Amino acid sequence: MKSGCRILIGAILLTLGSFGLGWTYGVKSDFSQDHRTYSWSFVFDHARDAVPGFSLNFLSSVNSTITKRPDGPDWWQEDGRIDFSLGHDISSGLNLGAFFLQDRYSAEKIKSTTSNAGVSSQLRFGGITLVQSLGAEFIENTNHAWPQPDRSDQGISLSQSVSFSPRILSQAKTEVSLSQSFLQLKNIPIQRRDMNLLFFRPLGVLAADGSQDSIRIAYQEAWEKKRFYEGKIQRRSLRDFRVAGSRRLGPGMRLEADAGYLYEKDRRYWSDPDSLYYHFLSSALVAELRLEKNLWNKVVVESFYKYMISKWDYLGEQSDERMEAGDLGGGLSAGITSADSLYLTASVGVTSFFAPASGEFNDRDKQTILLWGQYVRLLGPYLSMRLEGGFNQFQLTYMSEQHSYDNNHDLTYYLSPSFTWILHRRLTLRQSYSVKANYRYYDYQKASDSGPNTLLRRASSFSEVAYRASERMTFFAGYTYRYEDEGPLIWTDQWVQKIGEDRRTNSINLSVEYRPWGGLSFSPNYTYEQRKSWNHEALEEGGPDQATIKEKRVLGNRFFRKLISLTLKYLVDRDHYIYLSAAHRMQDDTMSAQEISNYVTASLAWVF
Amino acid sequence: MCRFVRSRKGGSPVILLAKQTRVLFILTSLALIFCLLGCKNPFRTRESPPPVRETGGTWKTPSEPEDVVDNLFYAYNEMVVANFDRCLCDSFRFSAPEDSAQAVLDNRAELFADWDREVELRVASQIFNLLQSRSDSISLELRFDPEPPVPDEVTDSTAVLLRDYELVIFDLQADPWSSDTAEGTATFQMRQTSLNWWCIYFWQDMPKKPGDYDWGDFKAQFR
Numbered sequence: 001m002k003s004g005c006r007i008l009i010g011a012i013l014l015t016l017g018s019f020g021l022g023w024t025y026g027v028k029s030d031f032s033q034d035h036r037t038y039s040w041s042f043v044f045d046h047a048r049d050a051v052p053g054f055s056l057n058f059l060s061s062v063n064s065t066i067t068k069r070p071d072g073p074d075w076w077q078e079d080g081r082i083d084f085s086l087g088h089d090i091s092s093g094l095n096l097g098a099f100f101l102q103d104r105y106s107a108e109k110i111k112s113t114t115s116n117a118g119v120s121s122q123l124r125f126g127g128i129t130l131v132q133s134l135g136a137e138f139i140e141n142t143n144h145a146w147p148q149p150d151r152s153d154q155g156i157s158l159s160q161s162v163s164f165s166p167r168i169l170s171q172a173k174t175e176v177s178l179s180q181s182f183l184q185l186k187n188i189p190i191q192r193r194d195m196n197l198l199f200f201r202p203l204g205v206l207a208a209d210g211s212q213d214s215i216r217i218a219y220q221e222a223w224e225k226k227r228f229y230e231g232k233i234q235r236r237s238l239r240d241f242r243v244a245g246s247r248r249l250g251p252g253m254r255l256e257a258d259a260g261y262l263y264e265k266d267r268r269y270w271s272d273p274d275s276l277y278y279h280f281l282s283s284a285l286v287a288e289l290r291l292e293k294n295l296w297n298k299v300v301v302e303s304f305y306k307y308m309i310s311k312w313d314y315l316g317e318q319s320d321e322r323m324e325a326g327d328l329g330g331g332l333s334a335g336i337t338s339a340d341s342l343y344l345t346a347s348v349g350v351t352s353f354f355a356p357a358s359g360e361f362n363d364r365d366k367q368t369i370l371l372w373g374q375y376v377r378l379l380g381p382y383l384s385m386r387l388e389g390g391f392n393q394f395q396l397t398y399m400s401e402q403h404s405y406d407n408n409h410d411l412t413y414y415l416s417p418s419f420t421w422i423l424h425r426r427l428t429l430r431q432s433y434s435v436k437a438n439y440r441y442y443d444y445q446k447a448s449d450s451g452p453n454t455l456l457r458r459a460s461s462f463s464e465v466a467y468r469a470s471e472r473m474t475f476f477a478g479y480t481y482r483y484e485d486e487g488p489l490i491w492t493d494q495w496v497q498k499i500g501e502d503r504r505t506n507s508i509n510l511s512v513e514y515r516p517w518g519g520l521s522f523s524p525n526y527t528y529e530q531r532k533s534w535n536h537e538a539l540e541e542g543g544p545d546q547a548t549i550k551e552k553r554v555l556g557n558r559f560f561r562k563l564i565s566l567t568l569k570y571l572v573d574r575d576h577y578i579y580l581s582a583a584h585r586m587q588d589d590t591m592s593a594q595e596i597s598n599y600v601t602a603s604l605a606w607v608f
Numbered sequence: 609m610c611r612f613v614r615s616r617k618g619g620s621p622v623i624l625l626a627k628q629t630r631v632l633f634i635l636t637s638l639a640l641i642f643c644l645l646g647c648k649n650p651f652r653t654r655e656s657p658p659p660v661r662e663t664g665g666t667w668k669t670p671s672e673p674e675d676v677v678d679n680l681f682y683a684y685n686e687m688v689v690a691n692f693d694r695c696l697c698d699s700f701r702f703s704a705p706e707d708s709a710q711a712v713l714d715n716r717a718e719l720f721a722d723w724d725r726e727v728e729l730r731v732a733s734q735i736f737n738l739l740q741s742r743s744d745s746i747s748l749e750l751r752f753d754p755e756p757p758v759p760d761e762v763t764d765s766t767a768v769l770l771r772d773y774e775l776v777i778f779d780l781q782a783d784p785w786s787s788d789t790a791e792g793t794a795t796f797q798m799r800q801t802s803l804n805w806w807c808i809y810f811w812q813d814m815p816k817k818p819g820d821y822d823w824g825d826f827k828a829q830f831r
Contacts, residue, residue, distance in 0.1 A: 034797070036768070067705075067812070075814070077705055107709035109818075141713040145706075146819035151713045188715045228715055307648055312730070319734035319830070326648025349650045358737035362689045365653035396690050401657040405664030406688060412803070438803050440669070444659050454669050456803055484804070486671070531764075559764065587763065595763065 026575065026607035033599060036068040045607075053089035055097075058082075077107040085120075095122040099133070109144035116157055128164040133157070137183060151229055155185035172201035190226040195219075207248055209294070218242045232268055232277075239263045252294035259287040281313040303330035306349075319358075325351040329370075339378040346371045363399035368392075382422040389415040407443040408452075412436065430464040439489065446491035453489035455497045458482065472516060478509040487536070498536075501556065505531040519571040524564075531559040559589040579603040665691045670806045673760065673767035673798045677752065680796075680808070684750045687736035693729055697799060697807040700725035704813040704824025711828075719828050727831065734830045745781045750774075757793060767798045767806065772816075775823055791815065792822035 025046040032039050046058040060082045067075040081104070087097035097120045105112040118135020134156070141151035161179035168174050175198040183190040196219070203213040220240040227233050242260040249255050261283070268278040285308070292302040306327040313320050329347025336342060351366045372390040379385055394410040418432030441453040464478040487500035511525040535556040542548050565583035581601045588594040665688035668675045676695050683692035701724060708720040739748055753772035761768040775790040797810035815822035 075705060077709075105709070105712050107705055110706070110709040110713060112709075112712050143710070143713060148713075148819075226715065230714075312734075319738045321730075321733060321737065324648055326650045328650045350648060350653055352648070352654065353733070355733070355737045358741040361687070361740040362733055362737055364690060367650075367653050395653065397653045397656045398690075399654055399656060401660045403659075403665065403688060403690075404656045405659035405661060406667070406690065407656055436803075442664070445664065452667050452669060486804070561764065592762070597763075 026605070028605040029603065031600070031602045033601075038066045038068075040064045055085075055087040057085045059084075075108060078105070080104045087120075087122075093124045097121070099135070109142075111140075111142045113140045114138070118157065127166075128162060131159075131161045133159050137185065139185070139188075149229070153185045153187045155183065155189070158182045158184070168199075169201060172199065174199050187229055188227050191224065193223045195221045204248075209252070211246070211248065211254060213248055214246050216242075216244045231271055233271060234266065234268045236267075237265045249291075252297075254292045256290040256292070257288070258290075259285075261285050279315045281315070282311065283313075284308065284310040298336070299332065299334040301330070301332050304328070320355065321362075322354040323351065324354070325349060341376045342374070344373045360399045361402065364403075365395075365397045365399070367395040367397075384420050385417065386419075387415075387417045405442075405444045409439070409441055409443075411439045426468045428466040428468075430462070430466070432462045433460070434462075435459045439495070441489055441491075441495065453491070453495070454486065455489050455495075456484065456486040458484045472514060474513045476509070476511045476513070480507040480509075481505070482507075501533055501535055502553075503531055503533045505529065519569075519577075521567075521569045521571075523567040523569075525567070527561070527563040529559075529561040529563075531557075533557040533559075557590050559587070561585065561587040575605060575607040577603070577605050664688075667691050667694075670695070671804060673762055673769055673796075673806045676798055676806045676808060677769055677771060677796060681750060681752055684732075684748070687740060689729065689733045689736050692732050695808055696725050696728060697801070697809040698725060699809050700728060700807075700811070701809070702728055702811045702813070702824075702827075704822065704828075706815060706818065707813070707822065707824040707828065710819075719831065720824070723831075728827075731827050731830045735827070738830075745779070747778045747780060749776045749778070751776070765800045767796075769796045769798070770794070771796070773823065775826060777826070788821065790821050790823050790826045792820070792824075794823065 025044065027045075028041075028043045030039075030041045041061070041063045043061040044059065046056075048054075048056040060080070062078065062080040064076070064078045067077075069075060082100070082102045084101075085097055085099040087095050089095050098118070099120055100115070100117045102113065102115045115138045116135045118133055120131065120133040123130045135158075137155055137157045139151075139153045143151070159179065159181035161177065163175070163177035165173070165175050175196070177196045178194070180193045181191070197217075198219075199215075199217040201215055203215060206212050218241070220238070222236075222238040224236045225233065240260070240262045242258075244256070244258040246254060246256045262285075264280075264282045266278070266280040267273075267276060269276045286306070287308075288304060288306040290302065290304040292300065294300050304327075306325075308323075308325045310323045311320075312322075327347055327349035329345070329349075331345040332342070333344075334342045348369045349367070351368075353362060353364050353366075354360075355362050370390070370392050373388070375387045377385045390413075392410075392412045395408070396410075397407050398404045414434065414436040416432060416434040418430070421429045421431075423429060436456075436458045438454075438456045440455075445452060460480060460482040462478065462480045464476060466474055466476050468474045482505040483502070484505075485499050485502035487498045489495045490498055507527065507529040509525070509527045511523060514522045516522070533556045534553045537552050537554055539550050539552045540548070541550050563583060563585045565581065568578070568580040570578040579602070581599075583599040585597045585599070586594070665686045666682035667679055667688075670676045670679060679691060680695045683689070683695065702720075703723070704720055708717075711717055711719040735748075739746060751774045753774075755772075757770050757772055760770075771794050773790075773792060773794055777788045777790070779786045779788075792813055792815040795810075795812040795814075796808050797812075798806045798808050800806055813822055813824040815825075
């Protein structure tokens with residue numbers, strides 16, 4: 001906390017000190033609460049380019065989290081950063097500067113501070129930019145929570161990077177950058193090298209729709225070697241190659257192809273490379289083809305196929321695994337008339353996992369089918385309708401006979417029509433309905449009625465009236481009714497549902513939106529919700545000779561909730577806003593004690 | 609109206625366009641060949657053998673937060689990665705604050721960074737595959753204390769459940785058997801999905817005593 005306070009106080013003093021000097025600075029602060037976790041963050045960003053050839057940048061940030069533990073002391077965690085740099089243009093191509101960077105991290109009695117201070121230079125000549133820095137690095141790590149050897153270190157840091165854009169072909173954009181850095185520390189030295197290549201070239205001429213054939217090739221290579229305190233050495237490398245092309249095949253038709261290969265290697269050993277104790281290789285190949293056709297400037301049809309293969313290889317270890325996936329899909333968006341529009345998407349894909357060394361123990365296929373559609377129609381100048389529907393299916397199939405008993409299907413259907421009716425320039429009505437059903441069943445577990453096969457059904461209705469009393473004030477009143485039932489699915493010669501529980505929810509919502517001026521808005525809100533649940537129990541009636549089973553509906557749980565909230569927003573743009581929200585919630589049900597909760601959220605962002 | 613761009617050397621615009629088309633055609637064909645060579649049929653899954661046992665992994669429809677803890681318990685002990693998968697929300701995050709702090713001190717800050725659902729599933733899959741393939745030499749048992757350290761906080765759409773756990777890893781080749789025990793408290797923050805089922809969106813792990821071996825340490829060995 002102390003370090004955070006110091007950073008915060010420093011930032012505030014600098015803010016106050018810079019008033020009236022014409023410097024630009026910004027602050028952003030957030031507070032949030034999620035159950036027992038409270039989080040604060042504060043960012044101060046300060047920059048000055050007022051004097052030609054001279055630049056000053058200062059950034060400080062603090063993130064604090066406190067987790068309240070009822071059975072022990074609270075857990076406090078904090079990280080912060082100070083980043084200060086000065087630069088001066090000695091000539092048109094040379095800039096010299098100095099920097100100071102400090103990262104702080106603390107979690108209760110564990111504390112880590114890394115500081116780096118030094119000088120930098122930036123040289124530009126003939127399209128080449130060379131950046132170098134030399135600094136002193138200090139690492140101070142302490143752990144008072146339990147005995148531990150010293151974890152502090154210090155040394156020299158050196159980094160160099162060069163970037164240039166050679167002109168290889170006309171119209172082409174080529175970027176090359178190379179960088180390397182050395183952290184010469186006594187205990188934990190680190191070396192890094194990176195290379196990035198990018199080539200982009202438009203091909204042919206601009207089409208009437210503004211698109212153009214193009215090709216893009218990117219290659220990245222990174223290498224790192226670092227040592228840990230206990231003497232272990234880690235070498236990591238990464239290669240990433242991407243190629244993408246876009247080609248017009250005819251009027252309104254375009255083909256896009258994208259392919260990439262990623263390779264990562266991680267080796268860890270004790271000082272001598274022969275003493276390898278960890279070796280991990282991962283590779284991934286992704287390829288995607290996308291075809292888009294525009295018909296009569298009214299309908300856009302697109303289709304795609306995406307293929308991906310990934311491999312995690314521990315060189316013969318039993319945990320080696322491979323994943324292969326293929327997705328085929330498409331979509332359609334159509335403006336049928338000026339009053340009708342239609343959107344459809346569909347995709348089907350299978351992802352397979354292979355782990356041969358484990359004897360196919362977790363080998364499995366997961367198939368996903370997604371369908372979604374939306375139809376929007378303007379029924380008149382004041383009435384519109386939207387119809388949305390969809391279907392999702394997830395199927396899980398195990399390759400191991402040890403697990404195939406768990407092969408299952410999960411299907412969801414949904415349909416939602418909604419209407420908006422502008423009755424008067426001040427009065428708008430909204431009405432929407434929704435029905436949803438989810439089936440979950442297992443291939444080899446059909447016999448039992450207490451098995452995991454289930455069906456959930458839901459239907460709901462939402463009505464809202466919006467009354468605009470003035471340009472600045474609008475009242476909203478809404479009512480929601482929801483019916484749900486769920487229970488096991490039983491297989492006879494087809495799936496039959498046995499309702500186990502049904503629930504009915506009634507909810508009323510009243511709110512006001514008041515905009516006194518500009519981006520300022522003030523929104524009080526009140527919600528009342530009541531939910532009742534009934535259990536469906538089987539009762540035996542009649543004598544022993546004529547016993548009949550009747551279903552009885554028994555009230556199980558009653559739930560009430562009241563929520564009062566107040567929101568104040570002042571929004572100018574992304575860099576300038578204030579948001580304050582407070583809520584008081586009271587809820588009670590027959591299964592547990594009454595609960596009263598208060599929530600506060602505050603955010604501030606301002607660039608001066 | 610077509611406009612051709614002349615090269616600096618003044619080559620024929622028709623030839624230049626033909627070259628560009630050829631380059632693009634070759635690249636597109638290469639991408640197509642890649643796709644077709646490794647084409648994965650999205651309509652078919654592999655054949656699955658009939659089960660050898662009449663009981664599967666234990667799974668309860670998670671209509672209560674407690675069901676998710678039970679499902680996670682059984683998924684770990686029965687090593688069913690798909691049931692473990694269904695306990696986690698899409699926005700899942702794992703955090704082990706003390707282990708992370710120690711990792712920062714050890715110059716390995718990345719060990720616990722960005723631990724999302726994909727990482728968690730890969731780690732679980734590797735643990736289960738390894739344990740299954742070496743079932744004669746290593747085994748694992750997860751135990752939850754039936755008495756939670758604090759009462760569960762369950763509202764209508766969110767829940768926080770704390771569970772004291774013991775994760776015992778047995779070395780079956782040692783004579784007599786030896787074991788390592790990871791002990792601590794797991795905090796499961798859950799939310800209801802659109803189908804009313806519960807899932808874990810945040811899992812925080814703390815060791816029983818500062819510096820002790822805990823679940824996060826165990827999982828990090830497989831990341």
